[in-house]
Amino acid sequence: MGRHNNQLPDNLPQLQNLIKRDPESYREEFLQQYSHFQSTLEVFRLTPGEFNKSLDESLMFLAQVAHCYADDLKGYPQEIVEILKAHNTILDNNMRMTFCKTLILLRNKDLLQPTALLSLFFELLRCRDKALRKFLQNHIITDIKNINSKHKNAKVNTTLQNFMFTMFKDSNERAAKMSADIMIELYKKNIWNDAKTVNVIATGCFSRTIKVVVTCLKFFLGSDPEDENNSDDSDSEDEPNYKEVMMANKVNKKSKKRDKQLKKVKQLFVKSKKKKSNAPVFNFSALHLIYDPQGFAEKLFKRHKQINSRFEIKLMTLDVISRLIGLHDLFLFNFYPYIQRFLQPHQREVTKLLQFIAQASHELVPPEHLEPVLKTLVNNFVSERNSADVMAIGLNAVREICSRCPLVMNEDLLRDLAQYKNYKDRSVMMAARSLIGLFRNTMPDLLHKKDRGRPTEATIAIEPLKYGQSKAKDFIPGADVLLKELNSDDDDFEIDSDASDDDDQWIDVDHDDDNDNNDDDKEDKEDNDEEDEDDDKKKKVRSAGKPLKRLKKEKRTKLDRKKEKAMKLASKKVEKKEELTAETKAKAAQVSIEKILTDEDFKRIDSELVKRQMTNAKRGVKRPLPEETRGELVKLGDIENIYKKKKHDKQSRMESVKDGRDDREKFGYKDGRQNPFCSKTNREKKKTKAFQMIKHKNRSKVKRSFKDKQISLRNHLIKQKKMK
Known part of the structure; x- marks a missing residue:
């Protein structure tokens, strides 16, 4: 036993194990090791740049048993903190890592306050040690996550955020970049997802360090929803088919390996189910939390014009500015003429610039500021001197701009663009028709009569908004169907109802042939009566012996009668439309006020709205047009949407050519020699x-x-x- 105790000072892992089991019995051995640590530390202070193996082992030993002798090691954590603060830049890499690991162990045992440790670690990010910086970054994120696991620790978070704000202005590029990465990672993990964090990150967009600027701009740009969808699809492909595995397990022979595999499949299935049930992440939540979006956009745009940075960084800055303008309905009028200069088909990344101008369009932008941009876009892109792809991209960009600011379009320009609906190239034709479809649902009066389509009950109720006018309604559209349902017991309001029911229920506003015929009969009758009166007047005049010239001037021509007839018919239609819409609004408002709507009522209203879009639709229209919704992000694919056959680029064509040559003989000179390896002739x-x-x-x-x-x-x- 005595021999065993004599070996303990040299065998620190064994002593550590014994102390954790019975601290009081091995107190003397611990004090002996602690005194040895003190003497070794004094020697280390003389040459802090060298690696000391004895000190390295003592540090980890004392950190492992510190909780057993908390009273004796009160000053131990602070002593290590002071060493790191004094010699952090000149320490050996391995020794510095050991000191940091020691402090982390003490922090895990609650022997060190989180603010003191994390503040020190933020300062250590200045060190030229990539492995240490990565290690500290992971610990800082994990520690802050653990602090806020049960509830938000506002005091610690405020202290660390203030310290992080000072680190953003640090002269050391590595420390500033790492601080930005840490805050962004904490935001993504929903630990620091408050407005203060977002606005601290926003200050990084004006940093002198380009890496910090790029990191912060990427944070505000977020991830593309299309990329997220693609990644989800790729994950779903890797997911196992649960039913197939269960069936295989029933049929195949039972074994331990197969049971393990089945358990793993069940876990993956549950995990994928949870992932699908999660609520969708809001793409621009960070941009929503900025305190002063107008000031932030103006400062960012001013910096963008002053600093000569790389083209990719300029694109990212313009993207953030355009999203801010569109999201918060900002006024930044200098932004539009700035991008207008680059709207040329040969411009690098021109589709992204078109995307930015569409994102920066909103209903509160005065049309006179966007009209020059639209005209430049049409003149440079939508012209037959360009290729069909360029024309299609230009028309798509016009559509995206007009979907957010419809007042920028004028009647003459729209009718000119609508003529491309019969263009020889399919991509241009489809782009023009999509533009026509947009204005059918927003401002159909700008279109030519033949392009408006057959009016439906949904389109006749469209009221074009003036500048600054809102779409607020005091009723639920389509709620009047519930009032009809209360008055009638039969169920005639489903989408798949018979045509006879539709004739009884719905009013055809523009194509009422019977009424037109009646009107024609009335007009003809009135004209005949007037002609009879004129004949009587002529007879009287002849008897008096007066000339007939004055009466001939008063007589109406056939063209005048047609014009009067058309005007009367148009006025009747307008009155009928106003009466119909006013009556529908009154009924819908009555139902919205008097009744508490249930889920079934909302289903009935939705089916009614769909039916109104389909009523009087052209033959062959199989589904209603989707309701126009303005998204916060303009998808680049909507502008680059060119209708072509898939796999029609040069690379895919060459691959198909090579596939067709697989069964052929090798191209080249063929001689009739039986042995291809024999010698060749001089010729x-x-x-x-x-x-x-x-x-x-x-x-x-x-x-x-x-x-x-x-x-x-x-x-x-x-x-x-x-x-x-």
């Missing part, structure tokens, strides 16, 4: 030789031998003889 070798080696043989007429001359002469004479 074949001559083809592979350099020209300098054989050019003297090609000069056949210069130095011919006597025999060659004889042969050529003989051939010439034979040829002459044959010709005779």
Whole structure:
């Protein structure tokens, strides 16, 4: 036993194990090791830049047993903190890592306050040690996550956020960049997702360090929803088919390996189910939390014009500015003429610039500020001197701008663009038709009559909004169907009802043939009566002997009667439309006020709205047009949407060509030799030789031998003889 105790000072892992089991019995050994640590530390202070193995082992030993002798090691954590503060830049990398691990162990045992440790670690991010910086970043994120696991610790969070704000202005690029990464990671993990964190990150967009600026701009841009969808699809492909695995487990032989596999599949299935049930993440929540979006956008745009940075960084800055303008309905009028200068088909990344101008469009932008941009876009893109793809992209961009600011479009320009609906190229044709479809649902009066389509009950109720006018309603659209349902017991308001029911229930506003015929009969009758009266007047005038010229002037022509008839018909239609919409609004308002709507009522209202979109629709229209909704983000695919056959680029065509050559023989010279590896003739070798080696043989007429001359002469004479 005595021999065993004598070995303990040299065997620290064994002593550590014994102390954790019975601290009081091994107190003397611990004090001996602590005194040894003190003496070793004094030696280390003389040469802090060198690695000390004895100190390295003592540090980890004391950190492991510190909770057993908390009273004796009160000053131990602070002593290590002071060493790191004093010698952090000159310490050996391994020794610095050991000091940090020691402090983390003490923090995990609640022997050190989180603010003191995290503040020190933020300062250590200045060190030129990539492994240490990564290690500290992971610990800082994990520690703050654990602090806020049960409830938000506002006091600690405020202290650390204030310290982080000072680190953003640090002269050391690595420390500032790492601080930005930590705050962004904490935001993504929903630990620090408050407005203060977002606005601290927003200050990083004006940093002198380009890396910090790029990191903060990427944070505000977020991730593209299309990319997220693609990643979800790729994950779903890797997910196992739960039913197939269960069926295979029933049929196949039972084994421990198969049971493990089945458990793993069940876990993956539950995990994927949870992922699908999660609520969708709001894409621009960070931009929503900025305190002063107008000031932030103006400062960012001013900095963008002053600093000469890389093109990619400029694009990112313009993207953030355009999202801010569209999201918060900001006024930044200098932004539009700035981008207008770059709207050329040959401009690099021009589709992204078109996306930015569409994102920065909203209903409160005065149309006179966007009209020059729209005209430049149409003149430079939508012209037959350009390719069909460029024209389609231009029309798509016009559509995206007009979907957010419809007042920017004028009647003449829209009718000119609508004429491309019959263009020879499919992509241009579809882009023009999508533009027509947009204005059918927003401002149909701007379109030519033939482009408005057959009016439906939904389109006749459209009221074009003026500048600054809101779409607020004091009723639920379509709620009037519930009032009809209360008045009638039969169920005639489903989408799949018979045509006879539709004739009884719905009013055809523009195509009422019977009424038109009646109106025609009335007009003809009135015209005949007027003609009879004129004849009577003529007879009286003749009897009096007066001239007929004045009466001929008063007589109406056939063209005048047609014009009057058209005006009366149009006024009747307008009155009928106003009466219909006013009556519908009154009924809907009555139901919205008097009744508490249930889920079934809302389903009935939705079916009613769909039916109104389909009523009087053209034959062949199989589904209603989707309701126009303005998203916060303009998808780049909507602008680059070119209708072409899939796999029609050069690379895919070459791949298909190569696939067609698989069964063919190798292209090249084919000789009739049975053995392909036999020697070649001099004539074949001559083809592979350099020209300098054989050019003297090609000069056949210069130095011919006597025999060659004889042969050529003989051939010439034979040829002459044959010709005779």
